[in-house]
Amino acid sequence: MATILEDSKFDPQRDLKTVGSNPVKHDGLDKVTGRAKFGADFFLPGMLFGRTLRSPHAHAIIKSIDISEAEALPGVKAVVTRDDFPDIDPGSVAGDMTRTAMAREKALFDGHPVAAVAATSEAIAKRALKLIKVDYEVLPHVIDPVDAMKPDAPILHDHIRTKGLDEPSDAPTNVTERMVSKMGDVERGFAEADVIVEREFDSKPMHQGYIEPQGCVAEYSEDGQVELWCSTQAPFVYRDRLSAILKVDAAKINVQQSELGGGFGGKTGFYPEPIAILLSKKASRPVKMVLHRTEVFRGTGPVSGTNYKIKMGCTKDGRITAAQGELIFQTGIFTGSMYFNAPNAMFTRYDLENVYIESFEVISNRPKVNSFRAPCVPQIVFGVEGVIDELARKIEMDPIDMRLKNAATEGYTTIYGETLGPIGFVETLEAAKATDHYQSPVKDGEGRGIATGFWFNRGGETSTSMNIAPDGSVTIITGTADVAGSRISIAMMAAEELGIDVDKVRITMADTNSLGFNRVTAGSRTTYSVGMTVVDNARDCISQFVKRAAEIWDVPEDAVIYENGECRPASANVGEFEPLSIADIAKQTTMSHGAVTASTSMNVTGAGPGFGLHIVDVKVDEETGRTDVTRYTVIEDAGKAIHPLQVEGQYQGGAVQGIGWALNEEYVYGEDGRLQNAGFLDYRMPVTSDVPMIDTVIVEVPNPRHPFGLRGVGEVPVVPTMAAIGNAIGDAIGVRPQSLPMSPPKLLDLIENRDG
Amino acid sequence: MAKKVHVTTTVNGDEYEYLAEAGQTLVDVLRNELELTGTKEGCSTGDCGACSVIVDGELVCSCLVLAAETDGKSVETIEGMANGDELHPLQRNFLELNGLQCGICTPGFLVAAKALLERNPDPTETEARFWLAGNLCRCTGYDKIVRSVMAAAEEMRGA
Numbered sequence A: 001m002a003t004i005l006e007d008s009k010f011d012p013q014r015d016l017k018t019v020g021s022n023p024v025k026h027d028g029l030d031k032v033t034g035r036a037k038f039g040a041d042f043f044l045p046g047m048l049f050g051r052t053l054r055s056p057h058a059h060a061i062i063k064s065i066d067i068s069e070a071e072a073l074p075g076v077k078a079v080v081t082r083d084d085f086p087d088i089d090p091g092s093v094a095g096d097m098t099r100t101a102m103a104r105e106k107a108l109f110d111g112h113p114v115a116a117v118a119a120t121s122e123a124i125a126k127r128a129l130k131l132i133k134v135d136y137e138v139l140p141h142v143i144d145p146v147d148a149m150k151p152d153a154p155i156l157h158d159h160i161r162t163k164g165l166d167e168p169s170d171a172p173t174n175v176t177e178r179m180v181s182k183m184g185d186v187e188r189g190f191a192e193a194d195v196i197v198e199r200e201f202d203s204k205p206m207h208q209g210y211i212e213p214q215g216c217v218a219e220y221s222e223d224g225q226v227e228l229w230c231s232t233q234a235p236f237v238y239r240d241r242l243s244a245i246l247k248v249d250a251a252k253i254n255v256q257q258s259e260l261g262g263g264f265g266g267k268t269g270f271y272p273e274p275i276a277i278l279l280s281k282k283a284s285r286p287v288k289m290v291l292h293r294t295e296v297f298r299g300t301g302p303v304s305g306t307n308y309k310i311k312m313g314c315t316k317d318g319r320i321t322a323a324q325g326e327l328i329f330q331t332g333i334f335t336g337s338m339y340f341n342a343p344n345a346m347f348t349r350y351d352l353e354n355v356y357i358e359s360f361e362v363i364s365n366r367p368k369v370n371s372f373r374a375p376c377v378p379q380i381v382f383g384v385e386g387v388i389d390e391l392a393r394k395i396e397m398d399p400i401d402m403r404l405k406n407a408a409t410e411g412y413t414t415i416y417g418e419t420l421g422p423i424g425f426v427e428t429l430e431a432a433k434a435t436d437h438y439q440s441p442v443k444d445g446e447g448r449g450i451a452t453g454f455w456f457n458r459g460g461e462t463s464t465s466m467n468i469a470p471d472g473s474v475t476i477i478t479g480t481a482d483v484a485g486s487r488i489s490i491a492m493m494a495a496e497e498l499g500i501d502v503d504k505v506r507i508t509m510a511d512t513n514s515l516g517f518n519r520v521t522a523g524s525r526t527t528y529s530v531g532m533t534v535v536d537n538a539r540d541c542i543s544q545f546v547k548r549a550a551e552i553w554d555v556p557e558d559a560v561i562y563e564n565g566e567c568r569p570a571s572a573n574v575g576e577f578e579p580l581s582i583a584d585i586a587k588q589t590t591m592s593h594g595a596v597t598a599s600t601s602m603n604v605t606g607a608g609p610g611f612g613l614h615i616v617d618v619k620v621d622e623e624t625g626r627t628d629v630t631r632y633t634v635i636e637d638a639g640k641a642i643h644p645l646q647v648e649g650q651y652q653g654g655a656v657q658g659i660g661w662a663l664n665e666e667y668v669y670g671e672d673g674r675l676q677n678a679g680f681l682d683y684r685m686p687v688t689s690d691v692p693m694i695d696t697v698i699v700e701v702p703n704p705r706h707p708f709g710l711r712g713v714g715e716v717p718v719v720p721t722m723a724a725i726g727n728a729i730g731d732a733i734g735v736r737p738q739s740l741p742m743s744p745p746k747l748l749d750l751i752e753n754r755d756g
Numbered sequence B: 001m002a003k004k005v006h007v008t009t010t011v012n013g014d015e016y017e018y019l020a021e022a023g024q025t026l027v028d029v030l031r032n033e034l035e036l037t038g039t040k041e042g043c044s045t046g047d048c049g050a051c052s053v054i055v056d057g058e059l060v061c062s063c064l065v066l067a068a069e070t071d072g073k074s075v076e077t078i079e080g081m082a083n084g085d086e087l088h089p090l091q092r093n094f095l096e097l098n099g100l101q102c103g104i105c106t107p108g109f110l111v112a113a114k115a116l117l118e119r120n121p122d123p124t125e126t127e128a129r130f131w132l133a134g135n136l137c138r139c140t141g142y143d144k145i146v147r148s149v150m151a152a153a154e155e156m157r158g159a
């Protein structure tokens, strides 16, 4: 299996007709007219409605569950509990997944599903939940990861032993892993430093905040086939994981993704889907489940909260000599936070020689965390970029110059062992310096901050196929999700390669029965990877067009060339032939040769890393502690922007998510271990009136391994946001905050102590 | 079984008659009884605006309105916004300026923006931002939504 196009044929001089323009997205019309079908918009005849009963306790043994009264309620067609799930050993990947979906031995967090009902109406299902009797033995709980590391902390799972300790211990613990990442010699590096800054930081879990709650319809038929319609970033991964926990062959589970109403990483793993399937199995009818917003907050994946220390040193002329970190990540009830992204990414963009990072992942009684754009990185960059800013201030150096002085370039080998190819970090920094925003003076009473960010960008398993219709129009079948409009970019790349109008191309998002495995849409991988496979599809189809044209003209294949959507004789010597369009060829040969089609499966590699810099101006009201963002500019390398408006949208959306994370968003738990702000009123995400326009600068330093030079752009936009805002607040009030979110009470505290 | 309420409403100009449970919300009826799923339900508590509809000229969150309250009234939803084949200028500008990414918030924003422009055809950016503050979008950062609304307003004033 190929991992990349053998010859990307990337050509910076290529005259592009479609790539780089802004056509209206083909899925847009359905979305502005209300026709688009999201997870909750699907209906089947005879469909029942499912609802989930959730634990009110953060940590409790489930002694028994009595469902008899609920089952007896008229209209109730099925009740499921842990007993309906196959028994899988704790500690295995599938064991953790099944216990996340439905509590087994214990309820492990407030909101953990313990039972579910399917009934003829939602109202009846809700009534039935009240009739289920669960006998709990409440246990002491622990919410905070630092508390969870203490020797006397309540233990969630008896089988866990910390991996990666220098001296292994056999004591049960909540610390799942320790990881050490290092290069060079930090002691020597610090000895060479003229200035050293060491600070402690923390961040709270936040929620991905997608506006569409999880929704699905499941239908289980008596012969063991499962049809699942759901809102997901990962139809194939859902299929395979459902297969693992329900013990059904993957081939018998067909997952059809709906339109996705936002995910940002939060829909990479399932929640109601396995429950809906088991309810459908028991009731022998299709079952629809849609989460309520309170369930989304209580029961689905937040982002890791963190506690950490950063220490860095530099010389008087701004060269960073050593960088050190000690990081603690909260992962919720099971391992799987992807915390290792942080040590790999937190300093990467600087060409450091001496680095030492020790990371810990810790379990506690809150929902298992889920991915969010650049999982586990932005909350640590908040500290890293704060420390660099402080160093720059101490040596009186311009903050962008300080970063330029230490910028990684092609050939640098990162802490995770990759030697960087052509990258655009220096270009991004230079573009930032040249912006009108950076060139303009900071307004009176305001503060300005900048910060930078990096993301690896990803590839991975990707399959697509292409079908040429007899009229020359093109359908492409994809198995990735469209999280923000990737379909149009994919159609544009195919159109460009085929030399036809993008309006002639349509994308269908396949069900899992129709295509080979596609990895989750995450990590900024989709437009990059699918771009690779559809260009391969297009090249395959083109070679078939050439073959068929040669046959029609009765000339050798090498006497035919394909250009601008048609086959022409390679030279005057070949003979006088009218060019043949795709439609001409398809029309003349489909009857005799069958349709022109192509399929490609790749495990794509070669994604070029992405870099960004954010500039932000803020005004802090010293009476109330409220911060207003007054001006914001995102500068980021896209390699090549296929659809610039889409790329800008990624930059702007990431920045505003980061503004929420920086200033407001956090989970608040009571002493009882219950989440206290499980709704949009108390968990406050930015609204239109909270933010200014977000200016963008798209830098284009191509990744030559891709036919159009593109890099993923989905993760980087959130990485530097909180750091940039933190630095701006620091500039405004004279003290750089070290705790996220930088909410009014915390800022008032800082202001008071500053003056005190 | 609780007694149901007989409701007669006009939705997007068509007359509907149905029986609603006393506590049933308008968004529930629109989506699940009338199968007008263009109106979205993001929170059920009036905090996200995805369920925005217009009832007798007033912009409301249909998750906070009981279906029974709309008896004898006229309801406008996203499905009634285009005039046959012809998109409303707001819809067209959202498409052309990329005022949507995932699109789940889009029906709510369009309905809310329509209500704004009916009241105030020439809003400032700040007025538009405050009017739309009841609608959450997690994808776009609002920039292109606000630009789409302002462009549509300008176009409608010119027309």
Ligand code: FES
Pocket: B040, B041, B042, B043, B044, B045, B046, B047, B048, B049, B050, B051, B052, B061, B062, B063, B064
């Ligand atoms: S669903 Fe009505 S405001 Fe959110």
Ligand code: FES
Pocket: A211, A261, A262, B100, B101, B102, B103, B104, B105, B106, B136, B137, B138, B139, B140
């Ligand atoms: S476009 Fe996705 S929530 Fe607004």
